[in-house]
Amino acid sequence: DAGVTQSPTHLIKTRGQQVTLRCSPISGHKSVSWYQQVLGQGPQFIFQYYEKEERGRGNFPDRFSARQFPNYSSELNVNALLLGDSALYLCASSFRTQATEAFFGQGTRLTVV
Amino acid sequence: AQSVTQPDIHITVSEGASLELRCNYSYGATPYLFWYVQSPGQGLQLLLKYFSGDTLVQGIKGFEAEFKRSQSSFNLRKPSVHWSDAAEYFCAVGAGEYGNKLVFGAGTILRVKS
Numbered sequence: 001d002a003g004v005t006q007s008p009t010h011l012i013k014t015r016g017q018q019v020t021l022r023c024s025p026i027s028g029h030k031s032v033s034w035y036q037q038v039l040g041q042g043p044q045f046i047f048q049y050y051e052k053e054e055r056g057r058g059n060f061p062d063r064f065s066a067r068q069f070p071n072y073s074s075e076l077n078v079n080a081l082l083l084g085d086s087a088l089y090l091c092a093s094s095f096r097t098q099a100t101e102a103f104f105g106q107g108t109r110l111t112v113v
Numbered sequence: 114a115q116s117v118t119q120p121d122i123h124i125t126v127s128e129g130a131s132l133e134l135r136c137n138y139s140y141g142a143t144p145y146l147f148w149y150v151q152s153p154g155q156g157l158q159l160l161l162k163y164f165s166g167d168t169l170v171q172g173i174k175g176f177e178a179e180f181k182r183s184q185s186s187f188n189l190r191k192p193s194v195h196w197s198d199a200a201e202y203f204c205a206v207g208a209g210e211y212g213n214k215l216v217f218g219a220g221t222i223l224r225v226k227s
Contacts, residue, residue: 004156033214042117042203042217043157056209090156098212100145100164104156 002027004093004105012111013081021076021108025093031055032074033102034066035090043090049074050097078110086112115140115208119218126194127226134189134221136204145207146187147215148178152200160202163187174198199225 005024013019025032031050035043048056049068063079072093078085088109092102116139126132138144145164149157161172168180178189187204201222205215 031213035215040219042205042219043215045209045214045216048209048213050213056214058214092157092215098145098207100162100207100212101159102215103159104149106156109154 004091004103006089006091006105006108008108009106010109010111012113015081015083015112017081018077018079019081019110021078021089021091021110022073023076023091023093023105024073025091026103029093029095029103030072031094031097032068032072033092033094034074034076035092035104036060037088037090037107038084039087046076048097055097081112083112086110115144115206115216117204117206117216117218119202119204119221121221122219123222123224125224125226128196129193132189132191132194132198132223134202134204134223136187136189136218137185138187138204138206139185140206140208145212146178146180147205147207148172148176148187148189149203149205149217150174150200151203151220157203160189194223194225196225196227199223 033048034046037043045058047066052068068074088107090107091105094102118137148160205217
């Protein structure tokens with residue numbers, strides 16, 4: 001069975017640009033969460049979606065947005081990129097809303113120059 | 114607010130020696146607690162979790178952790194470390210209205226010397 005897949009694996013963007021990151025959850029999982037991991041720190045919660053509805057939002061500016069599609073895949077969008085947005089963006093999927101068994105993808109490494 | 118503290122940024126142990134990684138949490142109710150491992154450039158792999166019941170939980174790769182409510186701790190242990198265990202380890206607590214977000218500690222980098 002395929003695990004959580006994220007694309008792209010790496011990308012480089014310029015300050016002020018916009019970026020879209022994609023995540024496909026494990027088959028049968030209905031919840032997708034996004035985390036930002038800055039180098040040297042633990043991951044920080046950005047969003048959770050369950051059945052296409054937002055169920056949680058972390059302390060991130062409105063430049064960050066996300067959505068979930070009918071097939072439960074998800075996109076994370078970041079507008080007006082700042083240097084500080086450079087990080088590993090992790091997607092996690094779980095069957096329910098609770099983080100009882102969250103499985104993480106390999107992440108997307110975003111570098112803003 | 115919920116928080117997780119991992120007091121040790123780096124730990125170095127000899128191959129075959131025992132290991133204990135410390136984790137302290139701040140949470141009002143009975144917490145959901147997790148340990149994840151991350152190899153360089155990789156995502157997170159769940160080692161073990163605690164929700165309720167037996168306070169000593171077994172995980173994959175020979176790891177175990179003990180929940181101690183009186184000390185607000187959830188330390189990770191392994192009796193004999195292998196070189197392949199070198200990685201970064203994160204303790205996390207489930208938080209939010211549905212327990213639907215993980216609050217992570219800053220991580221502990223484990224180095225294994227042969």
